[in-house]
Amino acid sequence: MKKVVWIMMMLAMSWTAQADNDRAIAYNELPERAKTFLATHFAERNISLAKKDRDLFEVHYEVLLMGGEKIEFTRMGEWEEVSCRYASVPMAIVPEPIRHYLAQHHPNHAVTEISRENRRYEVQLNGGLELRFDAEGRMVGWDD
Numbered sequence: 001m002k003k004v005v006w007i008m009m010m011l012a013m014s015w016t017a018q019a020d021n022d023r024a025i026a027y028n029e030l031p032e033r034a035k036t037f038l039a040t041h042f043a044e045r046n047i048s049l050a051k052k053d054r055d056l057f058e059v060h061y062e063v064l065l066m067g068g069e070k071i072e073f074t075r076m077g078e079w080e081e082v083s084c085r086y087a088s089v090p091m092a093i094v095p096e097p098i099r100h101y102l103a104q105h106h107p108n109h110a111v112t113e114i115s116r117e118n119r120r121y122e123v124q125l126n127g128g129l130e131l132r133f134d135a136e137g138r139m140v141g142w143d144d
Helices: 002-019 032-041 096-105
Strands: 021-024 047-054 059-065 069-074 079-084 111-117 120-125 130-133 139-143
Touching (some): 032 059
Antiparallel strands (some): 021 047, 047 059, 111 120, 120 130, 130 139
8 A cells, every 4th residue: 555655646746747847939939919918018128038837737928028027928828917127017008997096096106017817916016015906906905
């Protein structure tokens, strides 16, 4: 019985090791939506690295730009997270209700990171304030 458990553990560990399959890719290997997003919002930036992250059940893409921006995409090319180290996130990708809230309540702050998951948004402002919004763009919480 111990041998069976040991063999099962070894198989599980080797399967997990193979599941983390990250590899660098060329720009033309990105999904079309991702390429369109980059051309629309970051046309002036050159790509430093593009990679495909293949987990056990999911595929994600990550693009690092020369200006310090990092964009993560789903397997279909929809953006999941945009992080800008030295600049601000293009406001065109921030949903209108969130832009309105930010203009009203934080007019002197720039968005340095935005992420979405299950139609919920997290927005980080310069200075470190992180705001959470629901699918309709209503603020539901924050972290200092």
